[in-house]
Amino acid sequence: MIEQHARLVLENGCSFPGESFGHPRSAAGEVVFNTAMTAYPESLTDPSYYGQILVATYPLIGNYGIPESGVHQGLMSGFESENIHIQGLVVTDYSEKFSHWNARESLGHWLSRHHIPAIHGIDTRAVTKVLREQGSMRGKIVLDNRDVTWPEYDTVTPVSKVSTNRVRTYGKGTHQILLVDCGVKYNIIRSLLQHDTTIRCVPWDFDYTGEQYDGLVISNGPGDPALCRPAIAHLKKALQQQVPVFGICLGSQLMALASGAGTYKLKYGHRSHNQPVICHDTNRCYITSQNHGYAVDTQNLSEDWLPWFSNLNDQSCEGIRHRGMPFFATQFHPEASGGPTDTAFLFDQFMNEVIRHKS
16 A cells, blocks of 8 residues: 555644545545444445545544445445445544455555545544534545645535436335435345335435335435425325335435424534434433434424434434324434444334235
């Protein structure tokens, strides 16, 4: 590995010198941090990170390399999509020497093949402290003084850049599930396939209001949910029927907007595998995996909807449900590839509603 001098530059003027270990190019994007200790292959292929520079707070990254990937049920194993979606990666200590029974290559080599820059030798906890005090901001990874322009904030939803562009079908089960792909993680599809389903995966702006299905799932995805106007319009019509609907992450925000509520941008977002949430129905606490920069504003939820889960760190809304209809959504990821799997039972709950509705 040939290292080049590099630096991370934040929009507020802070600069952090380091060394490059990814593709030798400069890049810019929104700088966010992730506190997870493991599952970096899954995180880097999560479409919700589209256009962002990811700062890993856990100090050692790369020690188990990148796994050998097969294809099972039409999905690449070990990853959450076919592509890396971050603009760049920032770590403290990078391990070029990896050790794992299923590893095929180093993290640096994998990033280079996908043309993703990365930088190490930076105190990522110092970077995180800046982000926690001032909030997520734009930044650049600059190699050998080859500067790049600041990224423009999206006026068109980035969901359009990560969603499928055609209808895809997975499984041959009994229950027909329509999945709206706003940047879906593969493990959502894997979790649904465990329940005797046929999944019809459609683009984010696909008009499914005339389609027949037993259950509707709205996936995760990147960016400001308010920009997803076609998806919100179609969801408004879907919520006028009685077919069960399950929203995950961005899907939760879209359901809130479709029901007449609002959303807002969090100061620095929730991106980790260890966020505690409490269920208002049972008063039980669950440890969850999360990756989102926006949240639902419960102040203007209609009388038909209830807050379902709340984050115990900042009290933000982590889920909503309808009082009488089988409509519910979570801000966290119950499929949680990389764990924890405390809330995987929500897929059982959704499928129970599907079966109940059909009968």
